[in-house]
Amino acid sequence: MSAEIQTQMITVEIMGKQYQVPDGMTVISTMWYTGHQLTRGVGCLGGVCGACATVYRNKDDFALKVGLGCQMRVEDGMSFFMTPYYPAAKPNYRIEEIEHPKEELFKYFPEALNCRNCNACNKVCPQDIDIKGAVKDAVKGDFAAAADKALSCVMCGLCVSRCIAEMAPNMIALYARRTWSVFYATKHERLDMQMERIRSGYWNDEWEKIFALDEAGMKEYCKSRR
Ligand code: SF4
Numbered sequence: 706m707s708a709e710i711q712t713q714m715i716t717v718e719i720m721g722k723q724y725q726v727p728d729g730m731t732v733i734s735t736m737w738y739t740g741h742q743l744t745r746g747v748g749c750l751g752g753v754c755g756a757c758a759t760v761y762r763n764k765d766d767f768a769l770k771v772g773l774g775c776q777m778r779v780e781d782g783m784s785f786f787m788t789p790y791y792p793a794a795k796p797n798y799r800i801e802e803i804e805h806p807k808e809e810l811f812k813y814f815p816e817a818l819n820c821r822n823c824n825a826c827n828k829v830c831p832q833d834i835d836i837k838g839a840v841k842d843a844v845k846g847d848f849a850a851a852a853d854k855a856l857s858c859v860m861c862g863l864c865v866s867r868c869i870a871e872m873a874p875n876m877i878a879l880y881a882r883r884t885w886s887v888f889y890a891t892k893h894e895r896l897d898m899q900m901e902r903i904r905s906g907y908w909n910d911e912w913e914k915i916f917a918l919d920e921a922g923m924k925e926y927c928k929s930r931r
Pocket residue numbers: 755829830831832833834836857858859860861862863864865875
């Protein structure tokens with residue numbers, strides 16, 4: 706006797722059109738289920754790449770909400786659309802040409818001083834990052850604190866969509882993270898040594914050996930390295 710599995714169907718609205726879909730799916734799987742082809746706005750499916758920013762409203766709720774489409778379950782009555790890109794200003798800088806990172810922040814991001822402390826960026830962030838604080842730290846020249854606060858930023862761009870000062874807080878924090886790691890972070894000698902070994906081809910023979918292994922050989926190899 707075969708047990709019949711009942712799938713509960715719910716109604717969602719995607720870009721203004723209603724669809725019946727099985728309960729329990731994420732926003733992205735709902736997009737696929739309803740025949741939408743996603744060529745942008747999907748990447749890792751694990752909440753890491755930030756490609757799947759989604760704007761939504763729940764049933765009978767006026768509040769506009771946001772999240773990452775691969776991490777959110779759709780609910781009955783939910784209305785949503787995906788916004789994989791927000792046109793943020795991206796100054797073109799080369800780290801190796803920067804001489805004074807803290808002063809040059811204002812060359813590349815003069816608007817960084819315009820923060821009005823509205824907190825909209827923090828409220829919208831799906832990663833719960835204090836991105837407003839990171840911008841403030843960067844403006845104060847505390848790049849270590851800015852980098853620390855913005856470490857889990859996935860560059861989804863949602864903070865850009867809400868900033869009333871027309872800033873891209875994520876880009877300012879990224880500049881602080883990049884320059885902090887190059888100019889101020891503690892250097893780790895062993896890491897530098899390994900990087901140099903990779904560059905000089907020290908591991909090439911080992912890699913060739915690994916690429917030539919079949920599955921059984923790979924298992925043996927892994928055991929031998931424990
Ligand atoms: S800081 Fe901005 S870009 Fe980064 S995860 Fe939060 S909302 Fe997305």
